[in-house]
Amino acid sequence: MQIRENLAELSSEPLHASLTAASMESMNLLNNIAGTYPEAVSFAAGRPYEGFFDTDQLHEYLKVFTGYLRCERGMTEQQVSRTLLQYGDTKGVIAELIARNLAVDEGIDADPRSVVVTVGFQEALFLVLRALRADDRDALLAPSPTYVGLSGAALLTDLPVLPVPSGKHGLDLGELVRLLRAARDAGRRVRACYVTPDFANPVGISMTVADRHRLLEIAASEGLLLLEDNPYGLFHRTPDRRPPTLKSLDTDGRVVYLGSFAKSGVAGARVGFAVADQPVGGGLLADELSKIKSMLTVNTSPIAQAVIGGKLIANDFSLVAANTRETAVYQSNLTQVLEGLAKRFRDCDDVTWNEPDGGFFVVVTVPFTVDDAFLEHAAREHGVLFTPMHHFFGAGTESRQLRLSISTLTPERIEEGLDRLAAAITSRLPGGTTADATVGTATGAVS
Amino acid sequence: MQIRENLAELSSEPLHASLTAASMESMNLLNNIAGTYPEAVSFAAGRPYEGFFDTDQLHEYLKVFTGYLRCERGMTEQQVSRTLLQYGDTKGVIAELIARNLAVDEGIDADPRSVVVTVGFQEALFLVLRALRADDRDALLAPSPTYVGLSGAALLTDLPVLPVPSGKHGLDLGELVRLLRAARDAGRRVRACYVTPDFANPVGISMTVADRHRLLEIAASEGLLLLEDNPYGLFHRTPDRRPPTLKSLDTDGRVVYLGSFAKSGVAGARVGFAVADQPVGGGLLADELSKIKSMLTVNTSPIAQAVIGGKLIANDFSLVAANTRETAVYQSNLTQVLEGLAKRFRDCDDVTWNEPDGGFFVVVTVPFTVDDAFLEHAAREHGVLFTPMHHFFGAGTESRQLRLSISTLTPERIEEGLDRLAAAITSRLPGGTTADATVGTATGAVS
Structure with missing residues (x-):
C-alpha cells in the first residue's frame, strides 16, 4: 500500500491556475498549523457547535x-x-x-x-x-x-x-x-x-x-x-x-x-x-x-x-x-468573548474589536501585523489558534486583524483561550503595555 | 408561490457556453420524451435494478x-x-x-x-x-x-x-x-x-x-x-x-x-x-x-x-x-434481450446488434437514421423508449443506431418492449421486410 516512488512526475505540464493561487493554499496552511497543535484552544474553525450532536x-x-x-x-x-x-x-x-x-x-x-x-x-x-x-x-x-x-x-x-x-x-x-x-x-x-x-x-x-x-x-x-x-x-x-x-x-x-x-x-x-x-x-x-x-x-x-x-x-x-439551544450557546459564547476581551484589554487602547449582534465571528485589531508567523508563534508558545485576516484579503496583503470564531468552544475553553490570546498579543506589544492575561484564571470558569 | 411575471430578463448577457451546447440539451430532451410517455417500456435509463431496494x-x-x-x-x-x-x-x-x-x-x-x-x-x-x-x-x-x-x-x-x-x-x-x-x-x-x-x-x-x-x-x-x-x-x-x-x-x-x-x-x-x-x-x-x-x-x-x-x-x-442477485438479473435480462432480438429480426439482415458479455447496454443498428423524431414516434405510436445513439456522438451527427439499456426491466416488460421495438423498427423498414413483432406475445412471459 505504498505510493510507488518511481511514478512519472505528472507536473511537467502546468495544472489549472487555481491550484497555485494563494487563497487555495490558505486552507491547507491553516489546517496544517491546526493539525500540528491539536491541544491549542481553537478560535479558528467556523463550525457548528457539537454539544447536541446525536447520531x-x-x-x-x-x-x-x-x-x-x-x-x-x-x-x-x-x-x-x-x-x-x-x-x-x-x-x-x-x-x-x-x-x-x-x-x-x-x-x-x-x-x-x-x-x-x-x-x-x-x-x-x-x-x-x-x-x-x-x-x-x-x-x-x-x-x-x-x-x-x-x-x-x-x-x-x-x-x-x-x-x-x-x-x-x-x-x-x-x-x-x-x-x-x-x-x-x-x-x-x-x-x-x-x-x-x-x-x-x-x-x-x-x-x-x-x-x-x-x-x-x-x-x-x-x-x-x-x-x-x-x-x-x-x-x-x-x-x-x-x-x-x-x-x-x-x-x-x-x-x-x-x-x-x-x-x-x-x-x-x-x-x-x-x-x-x-x-x-x-x-x-x-x-x-x-x-x-x-x-x-x-x-x-x-x-x-x-x-x-x-x-x-x-x-x-x-x-x-430547531436551533433554540444552539443559538443560546452562540449568544452566550459571543457575550463571553466580547466581555472577556473588554476585561483583558481595558488598559490597551491599541487593541480593539467589533461587536456583532450574533453569528460566529469577532474581528480583533492589534497594533502589529498578524501574519502566519504570529499565528504559528501563538499556537506554539501560547496554545491558541485564530485566523489571520490577511487570508481573506487575497495574496500579498497585510493586515493587523485576526478573526475569532466563537461557535465550537465551551465556556471553560473560551476563558482559557482568551488568556492565551491575551498573552500572545501582549508578547508583541511595545514594552510597558500588558494585557491582563489572568482574568480567566482568576475568575475561574464562566457559565 | 407563483414565479413573478415581471422579473427582469437575466439573459440580456450570454451565459456560459456549456448551457447552449447540444450535449447539455440531450439529457433534457430525452427526459422530456420519457416524461411525456410514462407508460412506455423504457430501454432508455441506465439505472441500477430496483427490485431489491429496501430503505x-x-x-x-x-x-x-x-x-x-x-x-x-x-x-x-x-x-x-x-x-x-x-x-x-x-x-x-x-x-x-x-x-x-x-x-x-x-x-x-x-x-x-x-x-x-x-x-x-x-x-x-x-x-x-x-x-x-x-x-x-x-x-x-x-x-x-x-x-x-x-x-x-x-x-x-x-x-x-x-x-x-x-x-x-x-x-x-x-x-x-x-x-x-x-x-x-x-x-x-x-x-x-x-x-x-x-x-x-x-x-x-x-x-x-x-x-x-x-x-x-x-x-x-x-x-x-x-x-x-x-x-x-x-x-x-x-x-x-x-x-x-x-x-x-x-x-x-x-x-x-x-x-x-x-x-x-x-x-x-x-x-x-x-x-x-x-x-x-x-x-x-x-x-x-x-x-x-x-x-x-x-x-x-x-x-x-x-x-x-x-x-x-x-x-x-x-x-x-454484494451484487450476486443484481448480476444474475442483469445477465438474465441481457440474454433475454439478445435472444429476443434474434427471434424478432431473424429474417431481417438489415437489423443487427452487438453482443456484450455483460453490463447494461446493447446497441442495435438499423437501416435508417435514428433521430429524435423516430424516438418520439416509437414512444407515441408503439410505447417504447430507447436512446438514439447520435446523442453520444455530439452535435450535428447522424446515426443509424440506438442504445438499449437492460438494467431496470422485468422479463415481462422486456418481452413487451421488444415486441413494441420490433413494431417501431418495422414501421420504418422498406415494404415487405417485417420483423416478427409477436414473438413475445406468442410465447408469453419468459422467466
Whole structure:
C-alpha cells in the first residue's frame, strides 16, 4: 500500500491556475498549523457547535422523511425506496420543504420550481458563477475581506473578483457603485455582486436595514444581480428581531439566494440550495443551474436530502425553532468573548474589536501585523489558534486583524483561550503595555 | 408561490457556453420524451435494478459503519457523531474501506492517501478535468461515441474533446496514436485520454486484454495519462473471469482510476472516488484534486459515505459478493434481450446488434437514421423508449443506431418492449421486410 516512488512526475505540464493561487493554499496552511497543535484552544474553525450532536437523529430524520413521502406525498413503498436509493431529480426532492422553511423563517416567497438543492452552499455558488462566466470580460464584485470559498469558486471558473471595501456595516455602497461603473467603463461585464448581509464571514458584522434597501435600489438602477449568502442569519441575539434578508425584500428578481444547512441543519448532510427565480429563455435561472449540476454532481444525495427534509418536518419547518439551544450557546459564547476581551484589554487602547449582534465571528485589531508567523508563534508558545485576516484579503496583503470564531468552544475553553490570546498579543506589544492575561484564571470558569 | 411575471430578463448577457451546447440539451430532451410517455417500456435509463431496494438497509449500513468507527477505529461516541454530523475531511472518511474493496474486487493496490471520495463518479471526473485544463492549448482524447457526462464535464471546464473512433472492441488504438500525434503536431497539449474498458456507455462492449496492455504501452511511450471509468465492470457474465482493469495493470502511474458506487453500491448515496497516485510537486494528484474539491463541494457527505462504507463492511469489502442477485438479473435480462432480438429480426439482415458479455447496454443498428423524431414516434405510436445513439456522438451527427439499456426491466416488460421495438423498427423498414413483432406475445412471459 505504498505510493510507488518511481511514478512519472505528472507536473511537467502546468495544472489549472487555481491550484497555485494563494487563497487555495490558505486552507491547507491553516489546517496544517491546526493539525500540528491539536491541544491549542481553537478560535479558528467556523463550525457548528457539537454539544447536541446525536447520531440517533439521523435515523429519526430518515424515518420522518419516509413517513412524509408515504403520507403527504402518497408514495408506495416502491416509490419511497426509489426516491431514497435511486438516482434522483437533478433539482432535488426537498424543494417544497425548503420553500416552506423559507416562508416560515425568512418571509421569502420562493416558488419550489426556482429551488435547486445542492451539495452545500459551495456547489450552489459554483453553479451560479459557472453559469454567469461566459468569457474573459466577465467579473464579479465581492466585499473585501471575503469568504475564502467565494475566492475559490471564482478561481475554479476563471472569474476575476473585483474587491469592494467593507466598512463598519459591511459593503461600502458608494464604493460599490463607483467600482461597478469604473469596471464597466473599462470594458468589464460585471455579472453580479456577492454579499452576506448577516454576520458575514470573516468580518462578523451585518448590513443595516437601510443599506439593504439601498443595495436593492442600486441593483435595480444599475442592472446588477446580487448573490446573497446567508449561513449565519438565524443566530441573532434576538431571533425575532432579525433584519430582513435581501431576498425577502426583492421585488424584481435581482437576488439569487444561496442557502446553507451546514450551520442550521446537519453539516454532515452537505445540503444547500439556490433560489434562482430569474427568467432565462423560456425557463428560470434555476433550470440553467440544474443543467450544469447534471454534469457536475448529477443530483444531491437524496439520503442526505432526507436527513435535512426530516429535520425541517420535525421542527414544523422552522430552523429558528430547531436551533433554540444552539443559538443560546452562540449568544452566550459571543457575550463571553466580547466581555472577556473588554476585561483583558481595558488598559490597551491599541487593541480593539467589533461587536456583532450574533453569528460566529469577532474581528480583533492589534497594533502589529498578524501574519502566519504570529499565528504559528501563538499556537506554539501560547496554545491558541485564530485566523489571520490577511487570508481573506487575497495574496500579498497585510493586515493587523485576526478573526475569532466563537461557535465550537465551551465556556471553560473560551476563558482559557482568551488568556492565551491575551498573552500572545501582549508578547508583541511595545514594552510597558500588558494585557491582563489572568482574568480567566482568576475568575475561574464562566457559565 | 407563483414565479413573478415581471422579473427582469437575466439573459440580456450570454451565459456560459456549456448551457447552449447540444450535449447539455440531450439529457433534457430525452427526459422530456420519457416524461411525456410514462407508460412506455423504457430501454432508455441506465439505472441500477430496483427490485431489491429496501430503505431498511440504510439504517443497517449506518449502524454497521458507526460500529466500525467505534470498534475498528476506536472512536468515542463524540468522535463518531462528529465524523457523521460535522464538516469532514475533504478527501473523505472511507478511503481505507475503498482501498480494501479495490484490493478484493479489482486486484488494485491503492494507497488510501491517493483516494479522494467524491460526489459520485461525475465529480471525480470534473475534478480531474479541472486540474488538467490549464489553458486554451489543452485537449482531451475520448472515444466516440462517448458517455454524455464526459462531454458535459469537458464543457464545464472549457476543455475540447478530440474524438477517437471506437471499433468492435472499443478504442481504435491505431487511430488513438495517430490523433494524439497529430494534435501535438498542431500545438495541442493532450492532457489525458478518457476510457471505459468494460461495457462502456453507450457501446456496451469491452476492450480485449491485449488491447489493455497495448493501451498502457502507448500511454507510457507517448507520455499520456489515462482516465479509467469503471461503473459496469462488476456485471460480467462470469464474474470470476472479469478482465483486469487498466489500473490493476498500471505499473508506472499512468492511470487515474475513477470509481462509482452508483450501480454497485447505493445510487442514492451519490458517492464515487478517484484513485490519483501520480506525484505532483511534493504530494499526489489526489491532494490537488482535494484542493479543488474544497472549493467545489467542500467534502462528500459523511452520512452518504457511511452508507457506502457500511455496505462495503457488511459484504467483507466485496461488491461482487454484494451484487450476486443484481448480476444474475442483469445477465438474465441481457440474454433475454439478445435472444429476443434474434427471434424478432431473424429474417431481417438489415437489423443487427452487438453482443456484450455483460453490463447494461446493447446497441442495435438499423437501416435508417435514428433521430429524435423516430424516438418520439416509437414512444407515441408503439410505447417504447430507447436512446438514439447520435446523442453520444455530439452535435450535428447522424446515426443509424440506438442504445438499449437492460438494467431496470422485468422479463415481462422486456418481452413487451421488444415486441413494441420490433413494431417501431418495422414501421420504418422498406415494404415487405417485417420483423416478427409477436414473438413475445406468442410465447408469453419468459422467466
